[in-house]
Amino acid sequence: MSLSVDILQRFSMKIEWLFTGYTINPLKIFIIIVIVVVVGVLMYLYEPYWMVRKVRGPPIVPLLGHIHLMAKYGPDVFSILANKYGPIFRFHLGRQPMIIVADPELFKEVGIKKFKDIPNRSIPSPISASPLHQKGLFFTRGTRWSTMRNTVVSLYQPSHLASLVPTMQSFIESATQNLESSSSSSKGSDIVFSDLSLRMATDVIGQAAFGVNFGLSKPQSVDVDVDHDHNQKNMLYNDEVSDFIKQHIYSTTQLKMDLSGSLSIILGLLAPILQEPVRQILKRIPGTMDWKVDRTNRKLSTRLDEIVLNRIILQEKMQLGADDHDHDSKDLLSLILKTRPDSGSRNVVFTQDYISATVYEHLLAGSATTAFTLSSVVYLVSRHPNVENKLLAEIDGFCPHDDDQIPTSHDLQHKFPYLDQVIKEAMRFYFVSPLIARETANQVEIGGYLLPKGTWVWLAPGVVAKDATHFPEPDKFNPERFDPDCEEERHRHPYALIPFGIGPRACIGQKFSLQEIKLSLIHLYRKFVFRHSPNMECPLELEFGIVVNFKHGVKLRVINRI
Numbered sequence: 001m002s003l004s005v006d007i008l009q010r011f012s013m014k015i016e017w018l019f020t021g022y023t024i025n026p027l028k029i030f031i032i033i034v035i036v037v038v039v040g041v042l043m044y045l046y047e048p049y050w051m052v053r054k055v056r057g058p059p060i061v062p063l064l065g066h067i068h069l070m071a072k073y074g075p076d077v078f079s080i081l082a083n084k085y086g087p088i089f090r091f092h093l094g095r096q097p098m099i100i101v102a103d104p105e106l107f108k109e110v111g112i113k114k115f116k117d118i119p120n121r122s123i124p125s126p127i128s129a130s131p132l133h134q135k136g137l138f139f140t141r142g143t144r145w146s147t148m149r150n151t152v153v154s155l156y157q158p159s160h161l162a163s164l165v166p167t168m169q170s171f172i173e174s175a176t177q178n179l180e181s182s183s184s185s186s187k188g189s190d191i192v193f194s195d196l197s198l199r200m201a202t203d204v205i206g207q208a209a210f211g212v213n214f215g216l217s218k219p220q221s222v223d224v225d226v227d228h229d230h231n232q233k234n235m236l237y238n239d240e241v242s243d244f245i246k247q248h249i250y251s252t253t254q255l256k257m258d259l260s261g262s263l264s265i266i267l268g269l270l271a272p273i274l275q276e277p278v279r280q281i282l283k284r285i286p287g288t289m290d291w292k293v294d295r296t297n298r299k300l301s302t303r304l305d306e307i308v309l310n311r312i313i314l315q316e317k318m319q320l321g322a323d324d325h326d327h328d329s330k331d332l333l334s335l336i337l338k339t340r341p342d343s344g345s346r347n348v349v350f351t352q353d354y355i356s357a358t359v360y361e362h363l364l365a366g367s368a369t370t371a372f373t374l375s376s377v378v379y380l381v382s383r384h385p386n387v388e389n390k391l392l393a394e395i396d397g398f399c400p401h402d403d404d405q406i407p408t409s410h411d412l413q414h415k416f417p418y419l420d421q422v423i424k425e426a427m428r429f430y431f432v433s434p435l436i437a438r439e440t441a442n443q444v445e446i447g448g449y450l451l452p453k454g455t456w457v458w459l460a461p462g463v464v465a466k467d468a469t470h471f472p473e474p475d476k477f478n479p480e481r482f483d484p485d486c487e488e489e490r491h492r493h494p495y496a497l498i499p500f501g502i503g504p505r506a507c508i509g510q511k512f513s514l515q516e517i518k519l520s521l522i523h524l525y526r527k528f529v530f531r532h533s534p535n536m537e538c539p540l541e542l543e544f545g546i547v548v549n550f551k552h553g554v555k556l557r558v559i560n561r562i
């Protein structure tokens with residue numbers, strides 16, 4: 001006690017010394033500047049913490065916040081913290097605090113009841129380093145977002161989705177041909193199912209969003225499907241397809257949420273004020289990761305802008321009657337262009353950069369997530385024979401495996417209840433998007449805490465999905481837990497499983513991807529069953545980026561049923 005009084009006295013004497021007398025002493029000025037800088041830096045670093053300090057959370061390490069806990073506990077970090085601090089707690093990503101919410105009733109409060117006060121997503125550091133990813137639906141805000149969403153949502157109306165079944169089916173069949181040749185030619189050798197499903201999902205969304213056939217599911221060939229006239233106007237050319245996809249994959253996989261991203265992304269976590277200036281410098285220095293990412297993103301943007309521009313020219317020609325071909329395309333790009341007011345109008349929400357970003361975002365949001373879900377189902381079913389038998393019985397009951405009847409959109413929604421359960425359980429078991437970002441637009445009360453405007457509130461549905469309160473024996477793959485007649489299902493909170501998010505900002509592609517996933521699984525299980533490859537690690541290793549992925553892919557053996 002007397003020691004601290006002594007220290008305080010000495011400190012106040014020093015302060016007095018600094019401010020006594022009117023002579024300009026260089027040493028005094030230097031010390032004052034140092035103090036001001038140190039106080040400024042401390043205020044900059046601690047200000048966000050100060051605003052939400054009342055929310056419980058683990059002690060923070062200066063600069064790192066809780067990033068070291070991510071390294072220590074890996075993907076389970078939020079479950080461990082929720083056990084210790086309850087369903088709402090503070091987690092610091094570097095300087096930035098996030099209020100993590102891990103409770104279904106609070107999901108409802110944040111996502112639905114208080115949507116007016118929490119309508120947007122916060123922009124994490126990897127995205128703020130990537131302008132290409134910022135202008136899609138995901139990160140736009142306010143009225144621009146609602147106008148964009150209202151336009152895009154029409155692509156996902158039931159009648160439109162139903163009309164997409166044949167397109168989806170044709171890509172699924174191409175991918176299945178790949179499997180047939182691999183199962184017969186290589187006599188039980190492995191296939192990397194996750195790659196195959198990614199190629200297929202990319203093709204499906206490429207066609208639905210851009211009206212472009214990337215041709216990735218074609219057996220032994222990545223040739224683009226060429227309809228010559230159309231091709232001239234809106235297609236990627238053969239030799240550019242793989243380049244485009246490579247750039248797309250590079251650009252996406254660099255969006256890391258930990259300290260393994262580019263230097264500017266890391267700075268964005270630790271001291272966001274420095275992120276943009278440093279990015280501007282580093283992107284000009286060849287060889288740095290920022291330089292590579294910038295180059296890739298610029299190439300990607302140029303390619304996307306070309307596609308969009310060609311389509312605008314085509315549309316204008318059609319309006320002038322100079323092109324009389326039937327180009328009644330139903331893809332997202334055509335749809336957005338059709339709803340655009342004249343270029344002279346002042347209310348153009350979908351300027352060319354926003355169109356490119358939104359269409360590209362569909363490729364981004366619709367490929368890896370759908371492919372991950374498909375791979376999870378096949379992987380999990382292949383080591384649960386009871387589930388496999390029940391599933392095969394349901395699919396064969398719809399029509400025998402030598403019949404080619406394609407289910408309609410209505411069939412998919414109503415005639416495969418067990419398949420629905422299997423998909424739900426796989427999505428619970430391997431959660432592709434375990435965190436859902438939101439940001440408060442006004443001061444708002446959540447879970448008993450008053451949160452100021454600008455607070456990052458992140459839902460953690462991945463934590464609830466593995467919580468035994470809602471899902472007894474959470475580490476058991478058990479589709480029966482979703483049987484509408486079972487106790488567990490009847491007593492579960494309706495928002496305990498939200499893999500597609502919640503409220504007005506929930507995933508726009510939910511029905512689209514479920515239609516694709518069901519159609520794929522029905523087609524696959526009519527012809528094949530799958531077994532784990534001995535060359536695959538056990539348990540499966542996951543990789544955590546903007547979405548979760550399989551670290552080494554999903555390798556399976558294919559067995560022909562016919």
Ligand code: HEM
Nearest residue numbers: 138365366369370373433500501502505506507508509513
């Ligand atoms: C299994 C597949 C998918 C999963 C698990 C998934 C998951 C999600 C999640 C968790 C969100 C955030 C929701 C929220 O904040 O409440 C989201 C948003 C979004 N998803 Fe998906 N998604 C999938 C497929 C797709 C597909 C196929 C598309 C496009 C066709 C798509 C497009 C989008 C878009 C545009 C948003 C932003 C919506 C907005 O802010 O208005 N997703 N998705």
